[in-house]
Amino acid sequence: MSADRLIAAPRGAAPANRSRDTCPTERLLFQTLLTSISSRSRSMPGSTSLTTNAATLLIVNDDNGARHELRSVFEGAGHRTIAAEDAPAALRLLQKEPCDLVMLDLVLPDVDGLALCRLMRAQPAMQQLPVIIFSADDS
Numbered sequence: 001m002s003a004d005r006l007i008a009a010p011r012g013a014a015p016a017n018r019s020r021d022t023c024p025t026e027r028l029l030f031q032t033l034l035t036s037i038s039s040r041s042r043s044m045p046g047s048t049s050l051t052t053n054a055a056t057l058l059i060v061n062d063d064n065g066a067r068h069e070l071r072s073v074f075e076g077a078g079h080r081t082i083a084a085e086d087a088p089a090a091l092r093l094l095q096k097e098p099c100d101l102v103m104l105d106l107v108l109p110d111v112d113g114l115a116l117c118r119l120m121r122a123q124p125a126m127q128q129l130p131v132i133i134f135s136a137d138d139s
Helices: 003-008 024-041 064-076 087-096 113-121
Strands: 056-060 080-084 101-105 131-134
Touching: 056 064, 056 087, 064 080, 080 087, 087 101, 087 113, 101 113, 113 131
Parallel strands: 056 080, 056 101, 101 131
Antiparallel strands: none
16 A cells, blocks of 8 residues: 555545656645754654654554655655554654654554553653554455
């Protein structure tokens, strides 16, 4: 599944087969989001973007293809990405490396995305960390 469809398709809409090159609206949405996160995160303690305009994003998705596409989109916009395929790996990464935004798949093995979000919010250092929850599930 393409990253464009993961992020841009409204609920219930049939996914379009569009490439990133033909989706200026999605690129603008990504850039606006990342600019906002970068600006906000520069003022947050522990932020990775205190000296640059680039944000560090954690992408949590058990689908290797979707993880790769999301990484490509954000790295193509000049941001650093780290990735995890499940909740335990994501928590380990967050303890080692501070990030500015978490892109979190709703459907994960063992511990789902909402449970992971609750675990993150229970930790004081992660209470203000922006999280975007998404799903490629059409049901």
